[in-house]
Amino acid sequence: MAGENPDLEKIAAGIADDAALDWRLLAKLDSTAAEAGDGLRELSQLAQVFRGLQLKPERAAQSSVQFRFAGLDVLERLGCGAQGEVWRAYDPMLDQEVALKLRHVDSDTLAHHFLAEGRRLAKLRHPNIVSVYGAAAQDGRVGLWIELVRGRSLAELLQSEGPLGAADAVQIGIELCRGLAAVHRHGLTHGDVKAENVLRDASGRIVLADFGAAREFELCSEFDPVSGTRQYLAPEVLAGDRTTPASDQFAVGVLLYRLLTGSYPYLADDLEGLRQEQLAQARRPLHELRPDLPRALAQAVERALAPNPARRHAGMLVLLTALEAALRPWRMRPAHWAGIAAVCALFALAAAFWRAAPPPSFAVDSGFYRDQEGRRERLADGATIAVGDRLRLDLAAAQQTWIYVFNDDGSAVPTVLFPLSGIAPTNPLRPGTRWQLPGHDGVTALSWQVDREAERETFILVASAEPLPQVERRVAEWGHSMTPDEALVARGVGRLAPVQTPAAVEGAGLAALLREIGCDAARRTLHCERFVFPQTRR
Numbered sequence: 135m136a137g138e139n140p141d142l143e144k145i146a147a148g149i150a151d152d153a154a155l156d157w158r159l160l161a162k163l164d165s166t167a168a169e170a171g172d173g174l175r176e177l178s179q180l181a182q183v184f185r186g187l188q189l190k191p192e193r194a195a196q197s198s199v200q201f202r203f204a205g206l207d208v209l210e211r212l213g214c215g216a217q218g219e220v221w222r223a224y225d226p227m228l229d230q231e232v233a234l235k236l237r238h239v240d241s242d243t244l245a246h247h248f249l250a251e252g253r254r255l256a257k258l259r260h261p262n263i264v265s266v267y268g269a270a271a272q273d274g275r276v277g278l279w280i281e282l283v284r285g286r287s288l289a290e291l292l293q294s295e296g297p298l299g300a301a302d303a304v305q306i307g308i309e310l311c312r313g314l315a316a317v318h319r320h321g322l323t324h325g326d327v328k329a330e331n332v333l334r335d336a337s338g339r340i341v342l343a344d345f346g347a348a349r350e351f352e353l354c355s356e357f358d359p360v361s362g363t364r365q366y367l368a369p370e371v372l373a374g375d376r377t378t379p380a381s382d383q384f385a386v387g388v389l390l391y392r393l394l395t396g397s398y399p400y401l402a403d404d405l406e407g408l409r410q411e412q413l414a415q416a417r418r419p420l421h422e423l424r425p426d427l428p429r430a431l432a433q434a435v436e437r438a439l440a441p442n443p444a445r446r447h448a449g450m451l452v453l454l455t456a457l458e459a460a461l462r463p464w465r466m467r468p469a470h471w472a473g474i475a476a477v478c479a480l481f482a483l484a485a486a487f488w489r490a491a492p493p494p495s496f497a498v499d500s501g502f503y504r505d506q507e508g509r510r511e512r513l514a515d516g517a518t519i520a521v522g523d524r525l526r527l528d529l530a531a532a533q534q535t536w537i538y539v540f541n542d543d544g545s546a547v548p549t550v551l552f553p554l555s556g557i558a559p560t561n562p563l564r565p566g567t568r569w570q571l572p573g574h575d576g577v578t579a580l581s582w583q584v585d586r587e588a589e590r591e592t593f594i595l596v597a598s599a600e601p602l603p604q605v606e607r608r609v610a611e612w613g614h615s616m617t618p619d620e621a622l623v624a625r626g627v628g629r630l631a632p633v634q635t636p637a638a639v640e641g642a643g644l645a646a647l648l649r650e651i652g653c654d655a656a657r658r659t660l661h662c663e664r665f666v667f668p669q670t671r672r
Contacts, residue, residue: 203277204270206234223279225267232267232279252278257320262313264333264343283343285335288393292329297396300427304457306332307390309340311454314386315576317342318379318450318556325377327385328363329392364408365398369441372409379556380443383453387438387446395423399439413441431460444610449556451576498597498661500529505581518670519591524581527552527571529563531597536561538596538605539571540644547612548644551582551593562601590668594644596651599659608647 199207200221207224212233214220223234252269255278259265265281288306291298298306310332317324324342331344368384371377391399399417402408411417417439420432434456440446447453502513505524512528513519527539539552553561557573557580572580584591596605648654653662 203234203236203275204268204272204279206232206277206279208234222282225279228267231282233282234277234279237276249276249278254322255280257322258316260313260316262309262340262342263316264341280343281341283333283335283341285333285341287330288332288334288389289329291334292393292396297424298393300394300431301461303390303393304431304461306334306340306393307386307457308454310342310386310389311450311457313340313342314379314382315450315454318382319575323377323379323382324385325382326363326366327382327389328366329389330363332389364405365400367408368443369409369412370443372405372412378443379449380446383438383446383450384443386450386453387435390435391420391439394420394427394435415439415441428460431457434460442610444553444555444606446555448553448558448560449576452558452560496533496597496599496659496661498529498531498535498595498663500527500595500597500663502526502593502665502667503528513665513667515665515667517667519584519667520670521584521587523584525584526581527593527595528568529571529597530568531563531565533565533599534562535565536598536601537563537571538602538609540594540596542592542594542644548594550609550612553609584669588669590666593665593667594648595661595663595665596648596653597661597663598651602651604650605647608643612643 199209201208205227209222209224212220212222218235218237221234221236223232225232249269252266255266264283267279269278314324326344333341333343335341366385366388368381371381388399400408400411402411420435421427421429434453438446438453447456503526504511504513505526529537537552541549541551552571554572557575559569559573563569570579572582574580648662652660
């Protein structure tokens with residue numbers, strides 16, 4: 135590698151020497167070195183974790199034990215809140231200091247609710263998430279002891295240093311996205327992402343803490359109380375909806391906006407006023423407040439703040455990719471100039487025949503497949519399926535295409551199978567690529583799974599060479615009216631809620647929509663297709 139890329143050499147040398155790194159060098163890397171640079175970033179992150187573990191000062195002789203709790207020597211109080219206190223304590227079993235969170239004796243919060251935070255955190259193991267070591271109830275008090283992060287919160291960082299530069303804010307956003315992606319993969323949401331709950335330790339690592347408002351979004355009910363910090367709550371949460379990965383992403387957007395500007399995007403004093411500001415997007419655009427920022431960075435943050443969850447990034451890993459790309463400039467190389475010259479020549483040649491040639495026809499190659507025991511079986515229309523089958527839609531088009539897939543059970547509200555919030559890909563699909571829908575969550579390829587008996591399954595595929603605002607509006611409406619079981623489909627975890635109808639009738643709402651967009655007419659830019667699969671018992 136010597137002599138080939140001096141920026142990579144500087145980054146690698148800094149990791150080896152335990153030196154402070156200027157990650158702006160990584161943003162300068164071109165596409166040929168980007169993969170190696172990302173690998174060095176992950177290596178540096180691991181090194182930060184180990185250095186953080188080594189930053190364990192000797193216990194001061196004057197640190198007297200205030201009291202003992204569950205085998206811990208409690209040394210000093212670090213802070214307190216409405217529901218509890220945080221103490222610095224020493225764990226003789228682990229031979230290290232920890233942060234002990236104790237519930238107030240007179241708190242209205244039940245002990246099992248407090249300990250639920252420990253159970254939720256115990257599921258997570260990630261360098262950007264605070265580690266939990268234990269939990270106990272003793273003498274009428276409930277305690278949870280976690281990793282003692284030696285550093286400052288982002289709120290303290292803002293107060294002392296003011297708004298951050300683009301590179302610093304992006305690095306914080308990237309690490310925060312990695313941590314939240316792990317949270318969401320475990321079926322959890324944080325629910326209270328804010329500057330006070332994000333810490334930067336002495337080694338530079340970003341750590342997400344305080345999961346007191348966390349929820350298992352698979353099990354949340356519509357009666358869960360609104361929790362979290364007002365300015366960071368998404369409009370759907372303010373309206374009483376459950377917290378979701380998309381609402382966590384909105385909070386990250388608020389945090390990045392605040393890190394870059396020093397202020398919140400919305401400042402209303404009451405919850406309803408705040409929600410109305412959010413829905414109207416009554417904020418100053420980020421690029422107006424910080425014209426020095428890369429346009430792509432401002433757009434990535436603005437999209438995370440979209441009032442409609444479906445308009446936000448399709449998951450934390452997608453936001454992470456957008457943040458990384460925002461600081462990585464595109465460079466023109468000799469090969470690019472040669473390619474441009476060739477394209478210009480072809481364009482000139484094609485222009486001569488453009489008026490005489492008929493417009494290209496819109497075509498989509500699609501088919502359903504069943505994944506079974508490592509094999510893929512194409513399903514012809516009318517093929518039988520059964521409970522337990524995993525189905526995927528194989529699809530390709532020669533042009534940019536907007537795709538919508540519905541499971542029609544004859545009701546007014548069909549099940550939206552694609553697009554799915556938090557799942558890649560998203561509309562429009564790039565041309566020249568063969569897609570496997572529903573897609574993936576950044577780690578795992580997903581499928582629709584038949585999990586209940588029904589007479590038949592009816593799938594409606596709508597493909598268009600241009601956006602379909604009528605369909606987008608109905609998808610948003612149908613997504614908000616789903617039941618908790620159907621929400622599993624909306625999150626794209628691979629389950630399909632089959633229909634149970636005595637006759638194969640088309641839903642009135644879906645039928646009206648198909649007529650409205652012209653599925654029953656011959657349109658050159660629209661392709662509509664129906665797949666019907668009878669069910670059989672195994």
